[in-house]
Amino acid sequence: MTETLTHPTTSLAVGDDVADLLFRAARTTSQWTDAPVSDEQLAAAWDLAKFGPTAMNTLPLRVLVVRSTEAKARLVAHMGDGNKPKVEAAPVSLVLAADPAFHQHLDTLFPAYPGMKDQLEPAADVREQMARNNALIQAGYVIVGLRAAGLAAGPMNGMDFDGVDGEFFASSGWKSFLVINVGHADGEGSPYPRGPRLSFDQVAEVL
Amino acid sequence: MTETLTHPTTSLAVGDDVADLLFRAARTTSQWTDAPVSDEQLAAAWDLAKFGPTAMNTLPLRVLVVRSTEAKARLVAHMGDGNKPKVEAAPVSLVLAADPAFHQHLDTLFPAYPGMKDQLEPAADVREQMARNNALIQAGYVIVGLRAAGLAAGPMNGMDFDGVDGEFFASSGWKSFLVINVGHADGEGSPYPRGPRLSFDQVAEVL
Numbered sequence: 001m002t003e004t005l006t007h008p009t010t011s012l013a014v015g016d017d018v019a020d021l022l023f024r025a026a027r028t029t030s031q032w033t034d035a036p037v038s039d040e041q042l043a044a045a046w047d048l049a050k051f052g053p054t055a056m057n058t059l060p061l062r063v064l065v066v067r068s069t070e071a072k073a074r075l076v077a078h079m080g081d082g083n084k085p086k087v088e089a090a091p092v093s094l095v096l097a098a099d100p101a102f103h104q105h106l107d108t109l110f111p112a113y114p115g116m117k118d119q120l121e122p123a124a125d126v127r128e129q130m131a132r133n134n135a136l137i138q139a140g141y142v143i144v145g146l147r148a149a150g151l152a153a154g155p156m157n158g159m160d161f162d163g164v165d166g167e168f169f170a171s172s173g174w175k176s177f178l179v180i181n182v183g184h185a186d187g188e189g190s191p192y193p194r195g196p197r198l199s200f201d202q203v204a205e206v207l
Numbered sequence: 208m209t210e211t212l213t214h215p216t217t218s219l220a221v222g223d224d225v226a227d228l229l230f231r232a233a234r235t236t237s238q239w240t241d242a243p244v245s246d247e248q249l250a251a252a253w254d255l256a257k258f259g260p261t262a263m264n265t266l267p268l269r270v271l272v273v274r275s276t277e278a279k280a281r282l283v284a285h286m287g288d289g290n291k292p293k294v295e296a297a298p299v300s301l302v303l304a305a306d307p308a309f310h311q312h313l314d315t316l317f318p319a320y321p322g323m324k325d326q327l328e329p330a331a332d333v334r335e336q337m338a339r340n341n342a343l344i345q346a347g348y349v350i351v352g353l354r355a356a357g358l359a360a361g362p363m364n365g366m367d368f369d370g371v372d373g374e375f376f377a378s379s380g381w382k383s384f385l386v387i388n389v390g391h392a393d394g395e396g397s398p399y400p401r402g403p404r405l406s407f408d409q410v411a412e413v414l
Binding site: 011012013014018019021022023024026028039040041042043044046047048049050051052053055057059061062063064065066067068070071074105108109110111112133136137138139140141142143144145147148149150153155157168177178192195196197198199200202203204205206207 | 218219220221225226228229230231233235246247248249250251253254255256257258259260262264266268269270271272273274275277278281312315316317318319340343344345346347348349350351352354355356357360362364375384385399402403404405406407409410411412413414
């Protein structure tokens with residue numbers, strides 16, 4: 001945490017408390033309190049994340065909320081061994097998926113280009129790629145949105161995605177790409193120290 | 208904006224001002240003031256976004272900061288016609304890219320699994336897919352991070368990605384996937400009304 005506390009924050013438009021809550025102090029959580037997570041809390045997180053921009057306002061992200069013991073067992077069966085106990089321990093697990101049929105909503109979501117829905121209808125490969133790209137960006141919004149709603153997030157991708165899709169999305173055609181465990185962090189929420197990060201100088205080139 | 212103002216926000220852990228700044232009132236910006244954007248401001252945004260979780264702490268996102276007139280012209284040449292004037296008008300444009308050579312940093316970033324770097328070295332296809340997936344999620348963090356640093360973001364993907372990669376990333380091997388114009392919004396920052404969004408009930412299924 002030292003680098004958090006010593007980094008200058010004069011340029012920020014949010015307070016240190018917010019910067020810590022959403023980014024600097026937030027951890028990939030695997031240790032939870034007993035406090036439950038309501039659908040209303042998840043909806044509150046969504047009602048922030050939904051405003052994040054997507055290409056042509058396509059909003060292709062879909063969310064399966066895995067809450068019941070029975071549904072948890074169905075999901076656990078398709079998780080990697082190391083992630084099975086994490087799903088079992090979490091108050092609720094979200095399966096994030098991309099909907100290749102997102103274009104069904106475009107007449108409403110993107111009225112600026114009437115006919116886009118019909119144009120995309122035969123282009124299944126294009127739709128699948130668009131759905132995945134934009135749903136992945138939306139996953140970033142969701143993780144920050146959960147934290148802004150007072151929840152902790154534990155994203156994981158060690159799982160059999162095809163198995164999950166067959167288990168839950170055979171009729172909808174949604175394509176899973178991430179599981180996020182959600183709850184309230186017990187302490188820091190992780191038994192591990194935070195990993196280091198790459199600095200701006202390490203990731204950026206200025207022309 | 209009506210839905211913003213009438214939606215209950217009792218569950219949030221941040222104030223309405225923060226929720227508006229980061230999500231509810233933020234727009235995909237294409238109209239800018241003359242206020243410049245410094246590298247320090249971009250670094251401040253990165254110093255939030257970098258803390259967002261990625262698989263195995265891989266942090267594959269890379270950023271080309273396109274600021275000079277000459278660099279802008281090189282980028283504009285590869286943008287779709289509708290996006291050329293948007294790049295020209297923005298104080299600075301960021302090319303977001305995924306680095307398939309992210310594994311070079313893993314000994315530092317993910318010391319829990321020594322040898323992961325060597326294991327991934329021959330798996331170029333796996334690395335490219337991992338880089339793209341995680342960099343897309345990081346793009347979500349960056350867009351929120353820019354707003355938290357007091358900047359406005361205008362993401363776009365209508366462009367010739369292969370052309371951009373050849374122009375800028377022939378030696379690094381970075382793979383572009385998004386351009387984000389950055390600056391300070393003039394008014395709302397967009398000439399268009401905000402598009403509608405899908406509600407939690409429309410995107411979520413609870414089991």
